[in-house]
Amino acid sequence: MTTHIPSLTLPGQVFAQPATSILLPIALGAGIGFFIRPKETQNTYLALKQPPYRPPPQVFGPMWTALYGLMGYSAYRAWNTGMASLNPNTVALTKQGATLYTIQLALNIIWMPLxxxxxRPIEATADITILTGTVGYLTYIWSQVDEVAAWGIVPYLGWLSFATYLSAGTGYLNNWNFADKETGTPPPDRGSGVDTKYVNEK
Incomplete structure (x- = not known):
């Protein structure tokens, strides 16, 4: 069981202010997205064999922005409700949730670079599997502190479950190796970028 680990936990001031708590995950997510370069990420996404029900790439930006914002609000709500409690057990759970939240945020941020x-689809899928489990446990912890905070993170947990399916399915369909599935000829309905190397699905 994960307990409160100060060295692995964001400062309490981050959770105490709604704007900071909400904007931090949004800023981190946007920053890592631009660092990886959106156009190249989209080309890679279109180039890979993928499982059924994959969303178009333009869905991910707005979806993640909304989920990051809701995640940040839930963290703000859980922290301020829990730390104001006169029950020592609730305060302990709040601090434990802050550690879990920080860990899951780090796991979330490293998925895209992986x-x-x-x-590295194997490492990325392992990362998002651990991330989903961590968020599931965080939801349980927060449900004992503030139900609104717990429900606020449920959409994020649901999306992570779907994203785990996409990550594992894409890895499996590409034999867990993206590099050797590239060819210079774009397959039908995958776009027309001349600089993109597309998977040969034949």
Whole structure:
């Protein structure tokens, strides 16, 4: 069981202010997205064999922005409700949740560099599987502190479950190796970028 670990926990001031708590995950997510370079990420996404029900790439930006914002609000709500409690157990759970939240945020941020930057689908899928489990446990902890905070993170947990399916499915369909599935000829309905190397699905 994860307990409160100060060295692995964001400062309490981050959670105490709604604007900071909400904007931090949004800023981190946007920053890592631009660092990996959106155009190249989109080209890689379109180039890979993928499982059924994959969303178009333009869905991910707005979806993640909304989920990051909701995640940040939930953290703000859980922290301020829990730390104001007169029950020592509730305060302890609040601090434990802050550690879990920080860990899951770090796991979230490293997924994109693993999957798209380093093209390491095995490590990326392991990361998002651990991330989903961590968020599931965080939801349980927060449900004992503030139900609104717990429900606020449920959409994020649901999306992570779907994203785990996409990550594992894409890895499996590409034999867990992205590099050797590239060809210079774009397959039908995958776009027309001349600089993009597309998967040969034949």
């Amino acid at each position: 999957f798209f930057g380093l093209k």
